[in-house]
Amino acid sequence: MNVTSTLPKRTKENLTPDSPDLDINDLVKSASRAIAPLWPIATFAARNPWMGLERQSFEQVARWLKDTRDVEIYPSFSMIHAAQNRGEIDEAFLKMALQRWLDSQSLDLPREVAERFCRAALKRDDLPSNLLATPGLKCLVEKLSDLEPLDTEKHSLKPLSLCLEKQGGxxxxxxxxxxxxxxxxxxLDESQAAWSLPNREEGFYRAWHRLVLYDPALSHEQRQRLKDWPQEANTALKEALFALEIPHSEIQDYLEAHLISLPGWAGMMLWRSQQSTQENSLLTEYLAVRISLEWALLKPYLPLPKQKNEDKVPLVPLIAAWAHWGDLPIQAWSQLSSTEQKARLILAYRFDEMTTRRLWLEAWEQTHADQLSEMIRSKPPVSGEVKPALAQFVFCIDVRSxxxxxxxxxxxxxxxxxxxxxxGLPIETSELGSEHTHSSLPVILKPQHRVKESSSAFELKQYEQRRQAAHSLNYTFKTMKQNLLTSLLLPEVSGPWQSLQMLARSFVPRSAGRAFRQLREAWLRKPSTELSLDHMHTSETELPVGFSEEEKVHYVRQALRMMGLTNHFAPLVVICGHGSYSTNNPYASALDCGACGGASGGFNARVLAALANLPKxxxxxxxxxxxxxxxxxxxAAEHVTTLDELHWLYVPRLSEPAQEVFDRIQAALPKVSHDANEERLSQLPNFESCPKNPKAEAHRFAEDWSEVRPExxxxxxAEFIIGRRExxxxxxxxxxAFLHNYDxxxxxDGTLLANIIAGPATVAQWINLQxxxxTVAPHYYGSGNKATQTVTAGLGVMQGNASDLLAGLPWQSVMQSDQEVYHAPLRLLVVIEAPREYVERLVDHDPAFRQKVQNGWIRLANIDPEGYWESWS
Structure with a gap:
């Protein structure tokens, strides 16, 4: 499936590696849209795996993935039937979806005949094996094979190595x-291997090219084929494509097929190529290595025999489908005209399993939207006089809030x-005593300012010494583990301490975790800090530290407008970031902000609160x-999502009214945390009902190093709601629900709405599709069982020691059990509270958003000022 305009058709006979119009870098760049960049797991960011394919409809991409990699991205029927049993699918919406599909088809069949067949086929029960073996079926297929070809689509291009396997080779x-x-x-190893790859500084392709001739995993003949192979990646990739006789017009499709063979490793190469100009050709190098190796492995089998009848539709299941669902016995086909026979075959071919899955999903999504609409419309009206707020809390749109x-x-x-x-603060942060900085904003944006923590020179020096001592101890331990010789001595040296830690964390995880954390905090004794909010001059190559006076006003104004808080201020305004806490968890950063690469929002909350308190x-x-x-x-505070607690980060001197409110909040928070934990823990599969002490159990989950699902x-x-909190x-x-305030x-002029859609709504869509x-393709887009994962190269996880770099979430993050799904795989529903003309203006002026809606990547609904709900498509 080519996501760009079709290239001029060329034949393999007039394609040569040095063809002047063969720009391999442009083709690789276009092909890269088939995958998504993959961040290291330490800075995990939710990613839409199909972000580059949204020019195609969701169904087109689903069919391409099924045809190319046998990957299903519609929910399975077991998921669908489970949702139906839970009352999440109204069959009235399924019937409506079927009617819309039939309306879109041009069929030479009476409508009632087509409808009756489709209604029965929607159940998608398996065709009986005895039906497929019915005498006379083979004879009927031979007779019908003379019909004009069905309106089939061309099969997607597959790597030749995969074609050979499918042919039984x-x-x-x-x-x-x-x-x-x-x-x-x-x-890609990040200092985990005892020996690093030689010549890494020369790039992936050259490092491989220097060593592949000594690779014992290749046969002598295979190594010899690569002996005089080109030293430059571009030339090698062209040479390999030419040797495999890939036509010019199919090169991009061929590159796409190879990229999605290992979308995790390819995605990491793509991400790395975007981070540095020195590595901007890394994806081309990856493909050069891959396709060069493919040629070396395939050489004895070339040219591959063409598969017979590759594009011919098998008629047996189509005829059997009519016998099973259409009440049309095999003997009855002889009584039909050729036109009637072909019409029935075409209907059975078009109304395949993927079409039925699509209709079930649409009905599931529409049922959810209808239930949400009913909930909003039927909520009880506000009774009595509304008291002015004593405090106003600003939370992240994260669904856990x-x-x-x-x-x-x-x-x-x-x-x-x-x-x-x-x-709204495009900053990177630098914590006290650290030279490391961390971008503290969504990964789709770039930081424009740096904000540092500072303290007095004496306190800073003392803190840095303690911090360096702790860092040195950790570094020494890690180095000894990775060194071949010292790793043999390490168990003798560290055994008693490690054994004590193992026993404590296994049998009393909550107490042990608290004790270890308090020990570390007591040792470090981090002093109180201030933030570098005032602009400081830096070199041209560095980000400016702090903000100018105009920038301070701009960011506070922008934040207040985006959150809808520009008047009726309460005595206390609490800016709440959010973060997570868990032990022994490779996915710890995934439980922080889903958009900000493992950064919590506490630092930003502190910066905004401090700026908003400035008199100027x-x-x-x-x-x-x-x-x-x-x-x-x-x-400023931080909502810790694994504990449902609010931790104060920045509390300046309070006015008398603010202090009274603060004390009242402090008194109320224990019950708020208790009730929130009670609701949250009751949804985890470990509990049929919530424990007597939800707070203690939440702390145990966070501290238990064997816990695969801390939250x-x-x-x-399921939905992103843009509107007033009322x-x-x-x-x-x-x-x-992602809840974003909007009035x-x-x-x-619609600027605020456009910014919400371009930023937060896009991030929410990424999270939703991740x-x-x-959920729907856990072994391709997920990462399998968390208990059997291997952290590799300091970058991510694999299953075992030779799998793809797993890009998605473990099944414990989406599954209730091995058989039962927890996450309902619904595409994001964006609900906008505004007059219809606001939504029309948004759709007209934002082609990317319009494309997502029209192609089925998100769903859109509008609630007008009168409360009328309208769905868009």
């Missing part, structure tokens, strides 16, 4: 993957708001109509 594709995995691990916000609103006259959890910032905002009362104080993360996310207040959304009356893909 040697397992060349499997061997090729094994070689690529080995070389990728060696090249929704239950906590709901419990907090029940605890008192508190208002909650939602916006993207980096709070408030004076400038007042001239623009945003008047923050003198008694109002901004503070659900963002599983079961729209969903009092609604139990079950932790499934259309404050957005006359969970979707990990």
């Amino acid at each position: 040697e397992r060349v594709a499997h061997t090729l993957d094994h070689h690529l995995i080995k070389w990728c691990k060696l090249f 929704e239950p906590f916000r709901r419990q907090l609103e029940k605890a008192g006259p508190f208002e909650t708001y939602g916006m993207a959890g980096f709070f 910032v408030r004076e400038a905002l007042a001239t623009e109509g945003i008047s923050i009362p003198e008694d109002t104080v901004f503070v 659900w993360g963002l599983a079961n996310n 729209l969903t207040k009092e609604c139990n959304l079950g932790g499934r 259309w009356q404050e957005d006359q 969970y979707y893909a990990s």
Whole structure:
């Protein structure tokens, strides 16, 4: 499947490696849209695995993946039937979806005949084996084979190594993957291997080219074939494509097919190529290595025999389908005209298993949208006089914030708001005593400022010494583990301590975790810090430290407008970042912000609160109509999602009204945490009902190093709601909704809505499709069982020692059990509360968003000021 415009058709006879119009780098760049960049697991960021394919419809991509890699991306029928049994699919919507599909078809059949067949085929029960073996079926197939060809689509291009395997030959594709995995691990290793790959600094292809002639995993003949192979990756890739006789017009398709053979390792190469100009050709080098090796392995089998009847539709299952679902016995076919026979075959061919899965999914999604609409419309009206809020909390739109916000609103006259959890601050952070910086914003954006923690020179020096001592101890231990000689002595030296730690963490994980953490904190004794908010001059190559006076005002103004808080300020405004905590968990960063590469939002919350408290910032905002009362104080906190606790990060001197509110919040938080934990833990598969002490159990989950599921993360996310909090207040959304505040009356030109769609909604879609893909195709887009994963090269995880670099979530993050799904694989529903013309303007002016809606990558609904719900497609 080519995602760019079709190249001019060329024949393999007039294609040569030095063809002047063969720009291999452009073809690789276009082909790279078949995969998505993969970040290292330490900075895990949710990614839409099909982000480059949205020019095609969801169904087209599904068929391409099925044809090319035998990967299904529609929910399985076991998932569908389980959802139906839970009441999540209304069959009325299934019937409507079927009617729409029939309306889109041109069939030479009476409508009632086609409809009756399709309704029966929707069940998709297996065709009986005795039916497929019915006498006379083979004879009928021979007679019908003379009919005009059915309207079939051309099969997708597959790597020749895979074609050979499918023809019953040697397992060349499997061997090729094994070689690529080995070389990728060696090249990408982040100091975990005892010996690093020689010549890495020269690039992937050259390092491979120098060593492949000595690779004992290749036969002598295979090594000899590569002896005089080109030294440059571009030339080698062209040479390999020419030797394999790939036509010019099919090169991009062929490269795409190879990229999706190992989408994890290829995705890591793509990400690395985007990070540095020195490695910008890394994906080309990867393909040069892969296809060169493919040629070396395939040479004795070339040219491959063409598979017979590759594009011919097998008629046996189509005829059997009519016998089983259409009540048309095999003997009755002779009574039909050739036109009627062909019409029935075409219907059975088009209404295949993938089409039925698609209709079931659409019905599932429509049922969910209808239930959400009904919940919002039927919520009880607000009774009595609304008291002014004593405190206003601003949370990240993360779905895990929704239950906590709901419990907090029940605890008192508190208002909650939602916006993207980096709070509009494009910063990278530098913690006290660290030379390392961390981008603290969604990975789709680039930082523009650096903010550092600072302390007094004396305290900083003392802290750095303690921190360096702890770092040196960890580094020495790690180095000894990786060294061949010292690793033999390490068990003798560290055995008693490691044994004590193992026993403590195994039998008393909560107490042990708390003790180890307190010991570390007591040793480090981090002093109180200040933030470098004022602009400091830096070199041209570095990010500016701090903000200018104009930038301070700009970022606070922007944040207040995006969260919808520009008037009626409460005495206390709490900016709440969020983060997670778990032990012995390769996916720990995945439980922090799903968009920000493992960064929690606490640092950003602290920066925004500090900026909003500056007198000069408030004076400038007042001239623009945003008047923050003198008694109002901004503070910062962090919502720890594994514990459902609020930890204070920045509490400046409070005014008297703010102090009273702060004390009231402190008194209310224990019950809020208790109730939020009770609701959250009851959804985990370990419990039929919530334990008596939810707080203690939540802490145990976070500290237990054997716990594969410390929390659900963002599983079961389903909708992104853009509107006032009043729209969903009092609604139990079950932790499934991204909630972004928005008031259309404050957005006359639609700029705020456009920014929400371009930023937070796009990130939410990435998260949604990451969970979707990990659920429907766990062994291709997920990462399998967490208990059997191997952390490799310091980059990510594999199953065993020779698998793809697994790009998605483990099944424990999406599955209730081996048979039962927890995450409902629904495409994200974006709900916008605004007049219809606002949505029309958005769709007209944002072609990327319009494309996502039209091609089925997201769903869109609109709630107008009168409360009318309208679905878009």
